[in-house]
Amino acid sequence: GQQLNQSPQSMFIQEGEDVSMNCTSSSIFNTWLWYKQDPGEGPVLLIALYKAGELTSNGRLTAQFGITRKDSFLNISASIPSDVGIYFCAGQLPAGNNRKLIWGLGTSLAVNP
Amino acid sequence: GAGVSQSPSNKVTEKGKDVELRCDPISGHTALYWYRQRLGQGLEFLIYFQGNSAPDKSGLPSDRFSAERTGESVSTLTIQRTQQEDSAVYLCASSTPGQGGYGYTFGSGTRLTVV
Numbered sequence: 001g002q003q004l005n006q007s008p009q010s011m012f013i014q015e016g017e018d019v020s021m022n023c024t025s026s027s028i029f030n031t032w033l034w035y036k037q038d039p040g041e042g043p044v045l046l047i048a049l050y051k052a053g054e055l056t057s058n059g060r061l062t063a064q065f066g067i068t069r070k071d072s073f074l075n076i077s078a079s080i081p082s083d084v085g086i087y088f089c090a091g092q093l094p095a096g097n098n099r100k101l102i103w104g105l106g107t108s109l110a111v112n113p
Numbered sequence: 114g115a116g117v118s119q120s121p122s123n124k125v126t127e128k129g130k131d132v133e134l135r136c137d138p139i140s141g142h143t144a145l146y147w148y149r150q151r152l153g154q155g156l157e158f159l160i161y162f163q164g165n166s167a168p169d170k171s172g173l174p175s176d177r178f179s180a181e182r183t184g185e186s187v188s189t190l191t192i193q194r195t196q197q198e199d200s201a202v203y204l205c206a207s208s209t210p211g212q213g214g215y216g217y218t219f220g221s222g223t224r225l226t227v228v
Contacts, residue, residue, distance in 0.1 A: 042219025103155040
């Protein structure tokens with residue numbers, strides 16, 4: 001099935017560093033979502049983006065909906081150990097009432113205290 | 114309940130046996146989704162229920178997979194004659210349009226291991 005290109009696949013950083021990850025697609029999306037998944041849990045929504053160019057923050061997290069509607073990035077500032085986990089982007093195609101999301105393969109983040 | 118509840122949390126089954134996975138969505142959420150997540154992979158859409166509409170089954174990988182939902186409540190995902198490649202975490206999510214559009218609330222998943 002269709003998937004988003006999410007990068008990097010994994011990151012290992014020092015506590016306090018900033019983190020940036022992104023997703024790209026060959027298709028236009030009308031919604032971008034960023035989720036975090038902790039081990040043994042389901043993904044939890046971090047930020048939702050609905051308009052091209054939209055820049056949204058949630059605490060130390062900032063995400064943007066690309067102008068072309070084909071990409072999005074997520075930044076985490078001043079990382080802390082609890083930021084460890086897998087971050088997924090997901091997008092929705094502008095096709096009728098279809099609410100199926102297209103998912104990236106995830107970015108695994110490890111933080112060294 | 115306060116969140117999406119899935120049971121069992123872990124299931125080990127022998128190849129060829131049938132399994133049934135259960136999902137209790139958040140009360141009032143009209144939409145319910147099943148996803149499969151293989152180890153180290155992203156989420157693979159399986160099936161989507163919305164109210165009383167016909168479900169979108171386009172993600173079911175084979176006719177061994179089926180799912181039911183009673184009204185806007187509990188859903189069960191059934192896998193018949195399980196195969197080793199069915200081993201994965203099966204995630205359920207529910208949502209409502211009032212939830213900021215399309216953000217889901219996920220359950221913790223059922224980890225299925227076929228031996």
